[in-house]
Amino acid sequence: xxxxxxxxxxxxxxxxxxxxxxxxxxxxxxxxxxxxxxxxxxxxxxxxxxxxxxxxxxxxxxxxxxxxxxxxxxxxxxxxxxxxxxxxxxxxxxxxxxxxxxxxxxxxxxxxxxxxxxxxxxxxxxxxxxxxxxxxxxxxxxxxxxxxxxxxxxxxxxxxxxxxxxxxxxxxxxxxxxxxxxxxxxxxxxxxxxxxxxxxxxxxxxxxxxxxxxxxxxxxxxxxxxxxxxxxxxxxxxxxxxxxxxxxxxxxxxxxxxxxxxxxxxxxxxxxxxxxxxxxxxxxxxxxxxxxxxxxxxxxxxxxxxxxxxxxxxxxxxxxxxxxxxxxxxxxxxxxxxxxxxxxx
Amino acid sequence: xxxxxxxxxxxxxxxxxxxxxxxxxxxxxxxxxxxxxxxxxxxxxxxxxxxxxxxxxxxxxxxxxxxxxxxxxxxxxxxxxxxxxxxxxxxxxxxxxxxxxxxxxxxxxxxxxxxxxxxxxxxxxxxxxxxxxxxxxxxxxxxxxxxxxxxxxxxxxxxxxxxxxxxxxxxxxxxxxxxxxxxxxxxxxxxxxxxxxxxxxxxxxxxxxxxxxxxxxxxxxxxxxxxxxxxxxxxxxxxxxxxxxxxxxxxxxxxxxxxxxxxxxxxxxxxxxxxxxxxxxxxxxxxxxxxxxxxxxxxxxxxxxxxxxxxxxxxxxxxxxxxxxxxxxxxxxxxxxxxxxxxxx
DNA sequence: ATATATTCGGTAAACGTTTTCCATGGAATA
DNA sequence: TATTCCATGGAAAACGTTTACCGAATATAT
Numbered sequence: 001x002x003x004x005x006x007x008x009x010x011x012x013x014x015x016x017x018x019x020x021x022x023x024x025x026x027x028x029x030x031x032x033x034x035x036x037x038x039x040x041x042x043x044x045x046x047x048x049x050x051x052x053x054x055x056x057x058x059x060x061x062x063x064x065x066x067x068x069x070x071x072x073x074x075x076x077x078x079x080x081x082x083x084x085x086x087x088x089x090x091x092x093x094x095x096x097x098x099x100x101x102x103x104x105x106x107x108x109x110x111x112x113x114x115x116x117x118x119x120x121x122x123x124x125x126x127x128x129x130x131x132x133x134x135x136x137x138x139x140x141x142x143x144x145x146x147x148x149x150x151x152x153x154x155x156x157x158x159x160x161x162x163x164x165x166x167x168x169x170x171x172x173x174x175x176x177x178x179x180x181x182x183x184x185x186x187x188x189x190x191x192x193x194x195x196x197x198x199x200x201x202x203x204x205x206x207x208x209x210x211x212x213x214x215x216x217x218x219x220x221x222x223x224x225x226x227x228x229x230x231x232x233x234x235x236x237x238x239x240x241x242x243x244x245x246x247x248x249x250x251x252x253x254x255x256x257x258x259x260x261x262x263x264x265x266x267x268x269x270x271x272x273x274x275x276x277x278x279x280x281x282x283x284x285x286x287x288x289x290x291x292x293x294x295x296x297x298x299x300x301x302x303x304x305x306x307x308x309x310x311x312x313x314x315x316x317x318x319x320x321x322x323x324x325x326x327x328x329x330x331x332x333x334x335x336x337x338x339x340x341x342x343x344x345x
Numbered sequence: 346x347x348x349x350x351x352x353x354x355x356x357x358x359x360x361x362x363x364x365x366x367x368x369x370x371x372x373x374x375x376x377x378x379x380x381x382x383x384x385x386x387x388x389x390x391x392x393x394x395x396x397x398x399x400x401x402x403x404x405x406x407x408x409x410x411x412x413x414x415x416x417x418x419x420x421x422x423x424x425x426x427x428x429x430x431x432x433x434x435x436x437x438x439x440x441x442x443x444x445x446x447x448x449x450x451x452x453x454x455x456x457x458x459x460x461x462x463x464x465x466x467x468x469x470x471x472x473x474x475x476x477x478x479x480x481x482x483x484x485x486x487x488x489x490x491x492x493x494x495x496x497x498x499x500x501x502x503x504x505x506x507x508x509x510x511x512x513x514x515x516x517x518x519x520x521x522x523x524x525x526x527x528x529x530x531x532x533x534x535x536x537x538x539x540x541x542x543x544x545x546x547x548x549x550x551x552x553x554x555x556x557x558x559x560x561x562x563x564x565x566x567x568x569x570x571x572x573x574x575x576x577x578x579x580x581x582x583x584x585x586x587x588x589x590x591x592x593x594x595x596x597x598x599x600x601x602x603x604x605x606x607x608x609x610x611x612x613x614x615x616x617x618x619x620x621x622x623x624x625x626x627x628x629x630x631x632x633x634x635x636x637x638x639x640x641x642x643x644x645x646x647x648x649x650x651x652x653x654x655x656x657x658x659x660x661x662x663x664x665x666x667x668x669x670x671x672x673x674x675x676x677x678x679x680x681x682x683x684x685x686x687x688x689x690x
Numbered sequence: 691a692t693a694t695a696t697t698c699g700g701t702a703a704a705c706g707t708t709t710t711c712c713a714t715g716g717a718a719t720a
Numbered sequence: 721t722a723t724t725c726c727a728t729g730g731a732a733a734a735c736g737t738t739t740a741c742c743g744a745a746t747a748t749a750t
Contacts, residue, residue: 005485006706017730022708032728047483052461053402054706057735062398064463072426072442078418085444085451094454096441097417099430106430109439116397117736118409118463138392140350233637266637292578292611294639351736362700367738377698399736402705462706 010048014038025050056117064119065095065315068110068130072099074231075259075287076304077125080150083308084123091316093120100126108132114144121145121315127153127201129160136160145318149311153201154330166318166327168310172202175300175333176209179282180254182298184217186341188252188280191219194239194260196231206256206284225250229260236263244271251279252341258283258290258299265293265340280341295339303331355393359383370395401462410440410660411458412468413475417444419576420604420632421649422470425495428653429468436661438465445471453477459489466490466660472498472546474505481505490663494656496546499675511663511672513655517547520645520678521554524627525599527643529562531686533597533625536564539584539605541576551601551629570595574605581608589616596624597686603628603635603644610638610685625686640684648676 003009011018016035023030024039031039042048056062065088069077081097088095096119098110111130113119121144124130129148135141143160148167152158158165183191193210196203207226214221227242229235236255240263243253255261261283265275275281275295283290286301310329317324348354356363361380368375369384376384387393401407410433414422426442433440441464443455456475458464466489469475474493480486488505493512497503503510528536538555541548552571559566572587574580581600585608588598600606606628610620620626620640628635631646655674662669 003485007708008706018707019709019731020729023729026708030728035729047480047485049457049460051402051706052457052463053398053407054735055461055708057396057398057402057706057737058708060735066441072417073420073423075418075420078420078423081417081444082446085446089451089454094443094458096411097444098439099426099442101427101430106434109434112394112397113439115394118397135392140348140392233633262634262637269639288578289607289634292607293637294614352738353736363737364701364739365699368699371738375698380698396736399705400738402707402736403738405705 005046005048006051007048010039010042010046013046014042060117062118062120063093064113065093065121065123065312065319066098066110066113066119067095067123067125067311068098068100068107069125070100070102072097075289076257076285076302077150079287079304080308080311083305084312085308087309087312088316091312093312093316095123095312100130102126104128120319121147123147123149123311123315125150127151127158129158129165145315147311147315147318149307151201154205154328164327166314166324166329168307168314168329168331170302170307170331170333172205173209173212175284175335176206176254176256177213178209178333178335179284179298179300180210180213181217182335182337183252183254183280183282183341184213184219186252186280186343188250189219190225190248190250191252191254192225192227192243192250194227194229194236194253194255194264196229196256196260198228203256210254229256231257231260233259233263236260236265237267238263240264240267244268244273249279252282253279254282254284256284258285258287258297261297261299261340262289262293265295265297276339276341276343280343282341286336290336291338293340298338298341299336301334301336303333306331350391350393351396352393355384355388355391358391359387405462407463407465408438409458409464410438410466410468410657410664411443411455411464412440412470412656413443413445413452413455414470415445415447417442420634421602421630421647422495424632424649425653425656428650429657430653432654432657433661436657438657438661440468440657445475447471449473465664466492468492468494468656468660470495472496472503474503474510490660492656492660492663494652498546499550499673509672511659511669511674513652513659513674513676515647515652515676515678517550518554518557520629520680521551521599521601522558523554523678523680524629524643524645525555525558526562527680527682528597528599528625528627528686529558529564531597531625531688533595534564535570535593535595536597536599537570537572537588537595539572539574539581539598539600539609541574541601541605543573548601555599574601576602576605578604578608578611581605581610582612583608585609585612589613589618594624597627598624599627599629601629603630603632603642606642606644606685607634607638610640610642621684621686621688625688627686631681635681636683638685643683643686644681646679646681648678651676 011021024036100106107130152167152169211221227239283297283299286299290297352363356366369381445451452475497512497514556566572584628642628644631644635642
């Protein structure tokens, strides 16, 4: 028992052709009612499972999407992922998540799922498509369905062979401007900033917004108050130490992600610095721990649920050649003011 | 230009047989040096990409593993994932992560990647294999390579057709006993507990350990101090409120996961209850935020890195029919004592 | 020198599907 | 009754690989 059970065996067992089996299962009204029922019953009873490899090979469709995430354990990404999966499932697609850990090599390995025809499209969260340069250049490279998110060059959009890649993002410049303005409104004139990798679009954009807000308020921006981190708790801690060492301390710190803000606040408190009375702290992302930190964290809420959903929908529309309204989706963010920047009266 | 480019076209272009192309690329010493080099050069130049669908169909190997995670955004799971991916990559496998959101239906959908031959094995974090009951029963069902983790019935282990499923886990009973003992040592006699879904192995085991520790200390365990949560921050908050309403308040709360502990502490503080002076709080998992909460959280550290790694290694050993030393891996945990249970003197 | 082993490349059969094309028979139409 | 049409099911080609098998050529041993 328990031998191979393919469409062939099923057909033999029913004494019909494999064509009929295939039709009864996947093209039911191409076949008589009687046949349909007999086959489906037998399939269920014997536990026939379609070999989707063979099926995909034949049809050139997989109903799989690969999503390449720089860090699955990042609390912000994690939020996006859920709704992405959800939306895809509703349309009959499965999402395969790949954790690239920010490494190009890994991105490319997951990108190969596309080239190897194991997935119909790809969503990527880094600023470059998950294919080697040489591949992108190659004449024989046809641009697969893809959607870029989170790390997006809004202005230009990423282009391959003149084709610009659809994206889903928020307006980082505006968001950053808003939160900086909020700090300025609170009376801060000397604002330090803890960044992530400065070569990434998100950091560039957030920095730009931060600087613009200061200029508009007539505050001179000092690059000596820019501290380069990497979006982790630890870098928040470490750089907070550096900031505390400054002769002329800032009165506020804008961290470009919540995790850094949490690390930062922790170090400040450890050193007896009160937040927000002595130094105010703002974050970015509104991860779910932001409202449970002490003090609760002022931050920019990204519409995580919507980001994920729109990524999936956009990509699937492209895969299925639906007419696409917007290839460039910019979603609204929201400034959330909490205790870490609001001096209690 | 940019037409189909398969092995066939490549062979044509070089005026050799497709067999030679295949060999030159994947079985290099089955072919002369000259041939090898010519083919590889051409492949690179023209940008040939193997259709892995076809390859897998032929060889019945995919070098893919699917890992089904109940919630990718859970901070604890997230830690495991990374090392899992890492270890797999070292052995030449890619891991496809599926987020089941705890839904059976979704688990099964990802399980189908196995049955559809798109993956060679599966790692699952829930207590039941990702296949429908009827499938498991079916005569024609052959048990695929799988490894169970995190939600494991240690005693029996899960069995399919007499075959017991390999697992990787910690000893939840012991861990829970230890942390409860710690609370008892701190002088607590009335300890509330905030659980997760009580039907899961982890909760059952942690509850068992919790009760045993009390019995050993001669404390009577009161089921009225058991509060059923769901491993989220929110349930921690909510149940903390319930606990505060008790006429006879406990002096300590053991939360079966850190996220709940964080929610719990937040509510306590909101209500002017000092942690740990008025009520001590302990968690479980040692997520990375545990040491940044205020107060920092006493908890059980699970060896996340090792859990992930061992899952991958064990599964791949099974896939590749390596001789397997241990089919049941129980890893060491560690009690981490922090401020939330240590009364400052 | 011959006999034997080894290396190398091609032919064609598989892997498990889906789908085009065709043949058949019965129902519908004229 | 003769003709057309449609519903149904089978045969076989195709999807893009890998690999068993063969035969030719070359190297090695006697």
